[in-house]
Amino acid sequence: MDLKGKKVGIALTGSFCTYEKIFAELERLVEAGAEVFTIFSDASQRISSRFGKPEEFLAKAEEITGRKPILTIEQAEPIGPTGYLDALVIFPCTGNTCAKLANGITDTPVLMAAKAHLRNGKPLVISISTNDALGMNMKNIGLLLNAKHVFFVPFGQDAPVKKPNSLIAHTGRLIPTLEAALDGEQYQPILESF
Numbered sequence: 001m002d003l004k005g006k007k008v009g010i011a012l013t014g015s016f017c018t019y020e021k022i023f024a025e026l027e028r029l030v031e032a033g034a035e036v037f038t039i040f041s042d043a044s045q046r047i048s049s050r051f052g053k054p055e056e057f058l059a060k061a062e063e064i065t066g067r068k069p070i071l072t073i074e075q076a077e078p079i080g081p082t083g084y085l086d087a088l089v090i091f092p093c094t095g096n097t098c099a100k101l102a103n104g105i106t107d108t109p110v111l112m113a114a115k116a117h118l119r120n121g122k123p124l125v126i127s128i129s130t131n132d133a134l135g136m137n138m139k140n141i142g143l144l145l146n147a148k149h150v151f152f153v154p155f156g157q158d159a160p161v162k163k164p165n166s167l168i169a170h171t172g173r174l175i176p177t178l179e180a181a182l183d184g185e186q187y188q189p190i191l192e193s194f
């Protein structure tokens with residue numbers, strides 16, 4: 001399904017090393033005609049790192065989308081009753097958010113958005129980025145792979161020798177993954193090496 005005119009939520013969590021690629025995809029989404037709403041987890045609003053400062057990321061999100069980011073659970077909650085998003089992407093999704101989502105925990109703006117959106121039976125796309133994906137988080141990824149209305153951006157092992165449990169999504173596949181998810185389909189192949 002074409003993204004033109006579609007309302008897409010992009011929920012950022014604290015995998016800061018991916019943010020450069022994430023913002024490049026945000027620009028592509030806007031160019032494709034999507035109306036983009038960003039949502040930031042508490043960690044992503046708070047942590048400064050060698051990858052940048054939160055205030056810079058928030059300003060960049062507003063500049064690209066033309067909208068102020070959603071920053072609180074209260075601001076994210078209306079996604080449920082008003083149902084205004086056609087699709088929501090957790091982009092990037094940390095191990096922390098993956099584990100909480102799979103276990104029904106709703107204590108950040110991103111998790112509130114996901115819970116609110118899923119109640120409407122619309123597609124939730126996950127773009128995994130975590131060093132423990134093939135370790136402690138494998139069971140949670142398995143639960144989400146088997147959950148209704150949940151789709152994954154294709155992922156692979158980014159550094160199998162140095163980080164044997166790490167999986168990272170191919171963020172450049174966001175648009176085709178979203179188009180397929182809007183049709184209720186998982187974009188394939190879901191496993192893709194780097």
Ligand SMILES: Cc1cc2nc3c(=O)[nH]c(=O)nc-3n(C[C@H](O)[C@H](O)[C@H](O)COP(=O)(O)O)c2cc1C
Binds near residue numbers: 015041130
């Ligand atoms: C510089 C830096 C980079 C990080 N990168 C990742 C990452 O790629 N994947 C991940 O799962 N956690 C990463 N973390 C840890 C998360 O930010 C941390 O677990 C946080 O609690 C996530 O909260 P959130 O899921 O609500 O955003 C990183 C932390 C820092 C400080």
